[in-house]
Amino acid sequence: MTFKEVEATKLHGDEKRKYIVTLFDNIATRYDFIRTLIFLGQTSRWYRKALSDLDLKSGDKVLDVGCGTGESTRYLSRLYQGVVVEGMDISTGMLAVAQRHDPDSIYFEGDVCAIPRTDSSYNLVISCFTFRNFPEREASIAEMLRVLRPGGHLLILDHFLPEKRWRGIYTFWIRQIMPRIVWPFVKDASPYRYLAESIINQLKLADFVNLLESMSARVIQTDSYTGGAARRLIAIRKNEN
Numbered sequence: 001m002t003f004k005e006v007e008a009t010k011l012h013g014d015e016k017r018k019y020i021v022t023l024f025d026n027i028a029t030r031y032d033f034i035r036t037l038i039f040l041g042q043t044s045r046w047y048r049k050a051l052s053d054l055d056l057k058s059g060d061k062v063l064d065v066g067c068g069t070g071e072s073t074r075y076l077s078r079l080y081q082g083v084v085v086e087g088m089d090i091s092t093g094m095l096a097v098a099q100r101h102d103p104d105s106i107y108f109e110g111d112v113c114a115i116p117r118t119d120s121s122y123n124l125v126i127s128c129f130t131f132r133n134f135p136e137r138e139a140s141i142a143e144m145l146r147v148l149r150p151g152g153h154l155l156i157l158d159h160f161l162p163e164k165r166w167r168g169i170y171t172f173w174i175r176q177i178m179p180r181i182v183w184p185f186v187k188d189a190s191p192y193r194y195l196a197e198s199i200i201n202q203l204k205l206a207d208f209v210n211l212l213e214s215m216s217a218r219v220i221q222t223d224s225y226t227g228g229a230a231r232r233l234i235a236i237r238k239n240e241n
């Protein structure tokens with residue numbers, strides 16, 4: 001464990017924003033390869049589970065917040081014909097990779113704390129493996145709910161600490177093994193030490209649910225994948241009128 005990366009998980013606001021943008025801009029071109037390596041290919045499996053049973057119809061609009069290199073954006077566009085999927089990210093490095101994979105899709109630069117879209121623009125907002133990196137928890141949820149139509153869905157997929165019986169070995173894997181596996185491929189393994197610490201410091205599922213429900217959302221479903229190492233939450237934006 002490195003003190004610097006533990007401290008980085010506690011940053012807020014502009015300090016966190018700056019740290020995260022630099023981190024993702026620096027790893028963007030190797031992001032997909034290294035993620036497949038360190039999670040042993042599980043992330044693509046998690047997308048398939050989390051994104052393949054959604055109630056979307058032609059003409060619906062979806063925003064992928066923190067779309068990164070666009071794997072989830074592309075997955076949704078291919079699976080749901082006629083649905084318009086847009087990807088937004090704060091890292092221009094990550095967006096450049098997404099756009100290269102997928103020149104015809106809509107990607108734009110934006111911060112989850114100030115999404116450059118009008119109220120009630122989308123039927124569904126998704127955000128995959130992002131929440132630990134956001135500069136402000138409440139502001140990011142408030143913004144994702146603001147751009148959703150009342151009754152629209154917010155889907156969060158993220159890393160969590162798994163069930164108790166797997167927790168020790170998983171923590172050992174992400175803290176001790178993961179930064180060593182990436183070492184031959186990167187000059188600096190600190191982004192992966194930060195990743196480990198951000199997962200270890202992730203909100204507990206119940207706290208996540210409480211946070212969403214303290215805002216204009218009602219959690220209607222939670223799912224657990226690979227012993228709880230990834231979880232999906234689906235919330236509905238309450239109609240406040």
Ligand SMILES: C[S@@+](CC[C@H](N)C(=O)[O-])C[C@H]1O[C@@H](n2cnc3c(N)ncnc32)[C@H](O)[C@@H]1O
Nearest residue numbers: 024066067068089090091094111112128130133
């Ligand atoms: C771990 S990556 C996940 C990328 C993608 N969703 C995926 O599943 O591969 C986290 C992404 O969140 C983005 N991000 C972090 N803070 C953000 C913010 N304030 N606004 C928008 N995107 C942000 C990062 O730039 C990065 O691309």
